[in-house]
Amino acid sequence: MPSYTTADIRNVLISGHGGSGKTTLVDAMLFASGAVNRKGSVTDGSSFSDFEKEEKEHGHSIFSCVLHCDHQGKRINFIDAPGSPDLVGAAYAAMPAVETVACVVNAQNGIEVVTRRVMEAAKERNLPRAIIINKIDMPEIDLESLVSRIQDTFGAECLPINLPSDGGKKVVECLLGSEGASDFDTVKRCHAAILDQIVEMDENLMEKYLGGDEPDFSALHPAFEKAMDEAHVVPILFTDAKAGVGVMELLDAIVKHFPSPLEGNLRPFVYGEGEDEKPFPYNGDPNRPLLAHVFKVTTDPFVGKLAIFRVHQGKCSGQSQIYIGHNKKTIKLGHVFHLQGKEHKEADFVIAGDIGAVAKIEDLHTNDVLHDDHALDSVHLKPQVFPTPMYGLAITPKARGDETKLSVQLSKIAEEDPTFKWHTDRQTHEVVINGLGEMHLRLVLERLGNRGLHVDTKPPKIAYRETIQTKSEGHHRHKKQTGGAGQFGEVYLRIEPMERGGGFEFVDEIFGGAIPGQFVPAIEKGVRELLDQGAIAGYPLQDVRVIVYDGKHHPVDSKEVAFKTAGKYAFKDAVLKAKPVLLEPIVNMEVTVPEDKMGTITGDLSGKRGRIQGQDFIGGGMAMVKAQAPLSEVMQYQSQLKSVTGGQGSFAMEFSHYEPVPPQVQQMIAAQYKPKAEEE
Ligand SMILES: Nc1nc2c(ncn2[C@@H]2O[C@H](COP(=O)(O)OP(=O)(O)O)[C@@H](O)[C@H]2O)c(=O)[nH]1
Ligand SMILES: [Mg+2]
Known part of the structure; x- marks a missing residue:
C-alpha cells in the first residue's frame, strides 16, 4: 500500500487560458515540494509537464499531463491542461478525475476566453473551483480591479485567501491570519470577508464567530471544504510562478483547504439503462469493489497504448483481474503506474481517490469503467458535454x-x-x-x-441539412414489366415538420391490409434512402415525420424492391410540395479583442450575416463580443481575425443550431446540385 490514504489525496486540475503560466506553476510546485530536483522550465524545453516533442516545438501545452508531489504528508495529483481555446477538450475530459478545478488567470490579460469556459464547465459539473492569479510580478497590472472583475463575472463568492505583498515579492495569508501589509486592499478586510462567508456553513462556527471569537483554524477545514463543494466559496490565491512567489502557500492551501476524494462532490456515475438509470452510490472506500474511470488514453513511444484512470472506489494493482464495463472476460492489469509527466513509476497499488495508468491494454478506451464485481457491470459516467467540433x-x-x-x-x-x-x-x-x-x-x-x-x-x-416547412401529401405508383415477373407497389403518405432537432419518425397507419405488413419495412427503407440523399440539394433531410396510410399491392408482382421505390418517390413527391428548405449550421462565437477593435469586429461579423448578442469591456484593455454566425461565413475566421487585430484577438466557436439559409443562398446551392441520374 502507498504511504498515504485516500483522505490524504488532493486532485487538482490546473486549467485556464494559454500563457497564464499553468505549466510553469506546476513545474514550480513540483520543485518547491521536492518532488523533482530541478525546476523545469517551458522556455528551455525542460518542463516536466510539457514533455511531448510537439509541445517543445510549439512552446506551449497541447495535451493534458498528469504529475504529482507530496507535501506535508499529503499526495497531490495535478493535471496540467492546455489553455488554447482549440484544445479546451483536454481540460473538460480531465474534470471527472479531480475534486477541484484551479483556474489560472493571467494578471496581465485578466479574464480570457478559456478562463470563462473552464469556470463555467466546472460549475456545470458541480466541481469546486479556485482561482490562481499568476504573473503578479508583471509591470503595470491592476490586481485590485482584476479581483473585482472576477467577482463581477464569477460571483461575490470569489474571495482572496491571500494577497500580494511587498510589491509582489511575497504573499500574505488572509484566511488563517488577519495581520500584515498587502499591496492592495487590507488583510483585515479580506480575512473578515472570507470568514463571513465560511461560517455560514456551520452553525456552531457562526455562533462563536458572531460572539466575537476567532474560529479555531485547525477545525476550519470542514466548513471551508463544504463551502468549496457548494460553490459558496471560490478561493483566490496569488502567485509569481516564475520566481516561485506564493507557490509554497498554494501547496499549503491545497492540502489544508481543498477537498479530499472522501469529501469532494461525487462524479455522476449511474447504473442501469434508459428509464431505469439511477445514480450509483459509490464512496472512496478502498475496500469496496473497484470503480475506476479511464479519462484519457495516449500513445506512448516506449510503452505503447497508455490508459490513464482515476480510481473512485476500491483499489487495483498489477495483479488485479478486472472487467471493462459489460465485458465478461477478465483482464490482468500487469503493471500499474503513477505518472510524473513522461515518467511512469510502477505502483504496488492505486487506491481510491488516486490517479494511475496501465499500459498495453488495447481494449481500454476513453470513458471505460474498470471494475472487479459484476454488480458494477452497467456503471458508467453520465456522458459529458463537449463542444461540437465545427x-x-x-x-x-x-x-x-x-x-x-x-x-x-x-x-x-x-x-x-x-x-x-x-x-x-x-x-x-x-x-x-x-x-x-x-x-x-x-x-x-x-x-x-x-x-x-x-x-x-x-x-x-458545409454540413447543410434539408427540412420541410409545411405538411403535405405524397403518392407514387411503381409499376414495371420486364420480360417475366413484374414489379408493383403503390404508396400514399403524409409528411409533417417536426421541431428542430426532432430527427425523423416513421409511422405506419396503413388500414385494412391495403399494403401487407411484410412490405412496410421496405417502404421505410425507401423513405430512409431519400432521407440520406435529400430532395433539393443532396443533403440529409431532418426533422420530418412520415406517415404511410394507404396504397395498393398486387398478389404476384408486389415485391419489396417495388415498395422501396414507391416509398422513396412518394416521400420525394411530398417533400417537394412541403416548402423544403436548406438548413445551415449556426455557431456561437466569443471573440476577445483589444477595446479599440471592438467596432471593427462587430461590423465585420454583421457583414458575415452574424448577429451580435453582446459586447463587454472585460478589463485589461480588452473587449469581448458574443455573436451567432453561419459557419459558412466564419470558416476562415482565424486568419480574418488575425488580419483585423494584428494577431491580438482570440476567439472560440461552437456549434449552436441549424437555421434555414436565406432564399438566394438556397437557390445558389440547389442550382449547383446535380443528382445522379437514377433509374426508377
Ligand atoms: N513574468 C512571469 N512570467 C511567467 C509566470 N508564469 C509563467 N510565465 C511565463 O509565461 C509564459 C507561458 O507560461 P506557461 O507555463 O507555458 O503557460 P501556460 O500556457 O498557462 O501553461 C512562459 O514564457 C513563462 O515563462 C510568472 O508568474 N511571471
Ligand atoms: Mg501549459
Missing part, C-alpha cells in the same frame, strides 16, 4: 495507398481527443476532419506528419 478540412493522402493507414491514425487521434471527429463524406468520398479551430487541425496534421502521413487539404463542404 471547423473542418477535407484531406487526401499525398501517397496513394495510404488511405487505410490514414483511417487507423485518425481513429487513434479521435480516441485520444474527444473534440476531434472525422468521417468519410458519403457524396464526395472525401475524408473530412473536424476540430475546434484552425490550430487544432493544424496540430492534428502535424501529428499525422510525424507518423509518416502527409496529406493535401482543402475546405470541406
Whole structure:
C-alpha cells in the first residue's frame, strides 16, 4: 500500500487560458515540494509537464499531463491542461478525475476566453473551483480591479485567501491570519470577508464567530471544504510562478483547504439503462469493489497504448483481474503506474481517490469503467458535454495507398481527443476532419506528419441539412414489366415538420391490409434512402415525420424492391410540395479583442450575416463580443481575425443550431446540385 490514504489525496486540475503560466506553476510546485530536483522550465524545453516533442516545438501545452508531489504528508495529483481555446477538450475530459478545478488567470490579460469556459464547465459539473492569479510580478497590472472583475463575472463568492505583498515579492495569508501589509486592499478586510462567508456553513462556527471569537483554524477545514463543494466559496490565491512567489502557500492551501476524494462532490456515475438509470452510490472506500474511470488514453513511444484512470472506489494493482464495463472476460492489469509527466513509476497499488495508468491494454478506451464485481457491470459516467467540433478540412493522402493507414491514425487521434471527429463524406468520398479551430487541425496534421502521413487539404463542404416547412401529401405508383415477373407497389403518405432537432419518425397507419405488413419495412427503407440523399440539394433531410396510410399491392408482382421505390418517390413527391428548405449550421462565437477593435469586429461579423448578442469591456484593455454566425461565413475566421487585430484577438466557436439559409443562398446551392441520374 502507498504511504498515504485516500483522505490524504488532493486532485487538482490546473486549467485556464494559454500563457497564464499553468505549466510553469506546476513545474514550480513540483520543485518547491521536492518532488523533482530541478525546476523545469517551458522556455528551455525542460518542463516536466510539457514533455511531448510537439509541445517543445510549439512552446506551449497541447495535451493534458498528469504529475504529482507530496507535501506535508499529503499526495497531490495535478493535471496540467492546455489553455488554447482549440484544445479546451483536454481540460473538460480531465474534470471527472479531480475534486477541484484551479483556474489560472493571467494578471496581465485578466479574464480570457478559456478562463470563462473552464469556470463555467466546472460549475456545470458541480466541481469546486479556485482561482490562481499568476504573473503578479508583471509591470503595470491592476490586481485590485482584476479581483473585482472576477467577482463581477464569477460571483461575490470569489474571495482572496491571500494577497500580494511587498510589491509582489511575497504573499500574505488572509484566511488563517488577519495581520500584515498587502499591496492592495487590507488583510483585515479580506480575512473578515472570507470568514463571513465560511461560517455560514456551520452553525456552531457562526455562533462563536458572531460572539466575537476567532474560529479555531485547525477545525476550519470542514466548513471551508463544504463551502468549496457548494460553490459558496471560490478561493483566490496569488502567485509569481516564475520566481516561485506564493507557490509554497498554494501547496499549503491545497492540502489544508481543498477537498479530499472522501469529501469532494461525487462524479455522476449511474447504473442501469434508459428509464431505469439511477445514480450509483459509490464512496472512496478502498475496500469496496473497484470503480475506476479511464479519462484519457495516449500513445506512448516506449510503452505503447497508455490508459490513464482515476480510481473512485476500491483499489487495483498489477495483479488485479478486472472487467471493462459489460465485458465478461477478465483482464490482468500487469503493471500499474503513477505518472510524473513522461515518467511512469510502477505502483504496488492505486487506491481510491488516486490517479494511475496501465499500459498495453488495447481494449481500454476513453470513458471505460474498470471494475472487479459484476454488480458494477452497467456503471458508467453520465456522458459529458463537449463542444461540437465545427471547423473542418477535407484531406487526401499525398501517397496513394495510404488511405487505410490514414483511417487507423485518425481513429487513434479521435480516441485520444474527444473534440476531434472525422468521417468519410458519403457524396464526395472525401475524408473530412473536424476540430475546434484552425490550430487544432493544424496540430492534428502535424501529428499525422510525424507518423509518416502527409496529406493535401482543402475546405470541406458545409454540413447543410434539408427540412420541410409545411405538411403535405405524397403518392407514387411503381409499376414495371420486364420480360417475366413484374414489379408493383403503390404508396400514399403524409409528411409533417417536426421541431428542430426532432430527427425523423416513421409511422405506419396503413388500414385494412391495403399494403401487407411484410412490405412496410421496405417502404421505410425507401423513405430512409431519400432521407440520406435529400430532395433539393443532396443533403440529409431532418426533422420530418412520415406517415404511410394507404396504397395498393398486387398478389404476384408486389415485391419489396417495388415498395422501396414507391416509398422513396412518394416521400420525394411530398417533400417537394412541403416548402423544403436548406438548413445551415449556426455557431456561437466569443471573440476577445483589444477595446479599440471592438467596432471593427462587430461590423465585420454583421457583414458575415452574424448577429451580435453582446459586447463587454472585460478589463485589461480588452473587449469581448458574443455573436451567432453561419459557419459558412466564419470558416476562415482565424486568419480574418488575425488580419483585423494584428494577431491580438482570440476567439472560440461552437456549434449552436441549424437555421434555414436565406432564399438566394438556397437557390445558389440547389442550382449547383446535380443528382445522379437514377433509374426508377
Ligand atoms: N513574468 C512571469 N512570467 C511567467 C509566470 N508564469 C509563467 N510565465 C511565463 O509565461 C509564459 C507561458 O507560461 P506557461 O507555463 O507555458 O503557460 P501556460 O500556457 O498557462 O501553461 C512562459 O514564457 C513563462 O515563462 C510568472 O508568474 N511571471
Ligand atoms: Mg501549459
